[in-house]
Amino acid sequence: MSIGLTAQDYVELAYRRNASLYARAVDANEPALLGQVMAADAVIDSVGVIIEGTEAILKIPGMLRDMFLATEHLVHNQTVELLSETTAKGETYCTASHIQPPAGDGHPHTALVWAIRYQDDLRLIDGAWKIARRVLVLDWTETRPVEFSGRQ
Secondary structure (H helix, E strand, O other): OOOOOOHHHHHHHHHHHHHHHHHHHHHOOOHHHHHHHEEEEEEEEEOOEEEEHHHHHOOHHHHHHHHOOEEEEEEEEEEEEEOOOOEEEEEEEEEEEEEEOOOOOOOOEEEEEEEEEEEEEEEEEOOEEEEEEEEEEEEEEEEEEEOOOOOO
8 A cells, every 4th residue: 555645744744853853952952953954044033032044053952951951842733834845834832841940948940831833934955844944932931840850
């Protein structure tokens, strides 16, 4: 039995994979992995902070590692629309938890949780769908105490 994929099916699968790899790259401090999903001239608009080009974007995992004890990006629902043979537009819902150290003795660690919608422009580059532009829409935040055992 043969299952044929349409161009729409292919971009949906690629977009899902890119979202998962992006989350792993930023959480595990793997900039090379992040480079696999972003176009060389990509732009990220992260709540008003513009990050342009691969060199700057590859610094994001290390920057998050310096700011927080750990992060965890959970990818949720996605939609993607094929606009042409080489362009698409997508949206990914994500919950990103950022673990912060205790504010002082006797205080718990805290999780700064962001409810995010990534709005992405995608381009087909050398046979692979890449994120060319990403706008991070922050719908809400929550800060709550957590028990943090460290990250291996």
